[in-house]
Amino acid sequence: LAKTTQPISMDSYEGQEVNITCSHNNIATNDYITWYQQFPSQGPRFIIQGYKTKVTNEVASLFIPADRKSSTLSLPRVSLSDTAVYYCLVSERAHYNQGGKLIFGQGTELSVKP
Amino acid sequence: DAGVIQSPRHEVTEMGQEVTLRCKLISGHNSLFWYRQTMMRGLELLIYFNNNVPIDDSGMPEDRFSAKMPNASFSTLKIQPSEPRDSAVYFCASSLGTSGGQSTDTQYFGPGTRLTVL
Numbered sequence: 001l002a003k004t005t006q007p008i009s010m011d012s013y014e015g016q017e018v019n020i021t022c023s024h025n026n027i028a029t030n031d032y033i034t035w036y037q038q039f040p041s042q043g044p045r046f047i048i049q050g051y052k053t054k055v056t057n058e059v060a061s062l063f064i065p066a067d068r069k070s071s072t073l074s075l076p077r078v079s080l081s082d083t084a085v086y087y088c089l090v091s092e093r094a095h096y097n098q099g100g101k102l103i104f105g106q107g108t109e110l111s112v113k114p
Numbered sequence: 115d116a117g118v119i120q121s122p123r124h125e126v127t128e129m130g131q132e133v134t135l136r137c138k139l140i141s142g143h144n145s146l147f148w149y150r151q152t153m154m155r156g157l158e159l160l161i162y163f164n165n166n167v168p169i170d171d172s173g174m175p176e177d178r179f180s181a182k183m184p185n186a187s188f189s190t191l192k193i194q195p196s197e198p199r200d201s202a203v204y205f206c207a208s209s210l211g212t213s214g215g216q217s218t219d220t221q222y223f224g225p226g227t228r229l230t231v232l
Contacts, residue, residue: 032218043118043205043223044157087157091217101170102217104149104157 004088009109018075020108022088025069030094033064033071036087038107044087048073075110083112118224120206126230132194135227137206139187145211147221148181148191152202163189164215196231203228 005023012018024033032051036044048055050062050071061074075082085107119138127133139146146163161171166183174181178197183189193200203226209219 034218041226043207043226044221045223046220049218049220093216093218095216101159102221103159106156 004090004105006086006088006105006108008106009111011111011113012078013113014079015077018078018082018110018112020073020075020086020088020110021070022073023070024088024090027068027090028092030092031068031090032093033062033068034089034091034102035060035062035073036089036104038085038087040084044104047086078110078112080112080114083110085109118206118208118222120204120224120227122227123225124228124230126232127196128232129197130195131231132192133196133200133229133231135191135193135204135206135229137189137191137224139189139206139208140222141187143208143210143222144186145209145215145219146183146189147207147209148189149205149207149223150202151205151226157205160191162215164211169215193229196229198231201229201231 034049035047037047038044048057048060048062050064052064055062063072087104087107089102091102121136144165148160149157150160151157158173160173161181162169163183179193181191205223205226207221207223209221
């Protein structure tokens with residue numbers, strides 16, 4: 001399983017674009033990149049998933065360079081309610097009983113200030 | 115849909131007591147996950163079920179922990195006897211889990227049960 005490295009914390013202000021970069025130097029061919037968001041006192045929530053290039057949904061964009069050794073979650077115009085922990089996960093697209101697992105690291109604690 | 119439902123939301127018990135945590139999956143989902151979250155260890159996967167069958171329980175700490183799925187929509191996680199080091203937030207999550215379930219399936223988490231063992 002590819003290990004991920006992401007900043008422990010980040011600060012931002014309302015209205016700014018926030019980019020959180022995750023390093024996964026040992027990513028394998030069958031690995032996908034997934035981001036989850038966790039608000040205080042809640043369970044994690046799926047944000048976005050990608051394999052390569054760029055993925056965009058109504059919440060965020062995910063940029064993955066050609067070598068796939070890193071990825072960047074982009075949150076446009078953040079608000080106070082975006083204050084949360086953001087987890088970057090790399091997992092093999094496989095059945096759990098065949099070694100595919102979703103492993104959460106420590107995440108990035110994003111604090112959005114007024 | 116109400117999402118994943120967990121009960122109780124908070125549980126305070128004394129060391130040595132039995133604790134049972136409950137989870138109701140999202141209707142139509144076939145995979146069920148139990149996680150534990152602490153400041154020191156983060157979010158850890160305890161056990162995973164697909165179609166009511168335990169697939170991977172390698173994360174279960176020890177024999178004091180047991181999990182069951184008596185039917186397709188409900189699961190319990192039992193700790194007997196409980197110890198102070200079991201204090202944590204326990205999350206249940208479910209996913210569609212079609213074709214046996216894959217690690218890339220979106221998981222939907224419940225609100226968690228905050229367990230305190232005195």
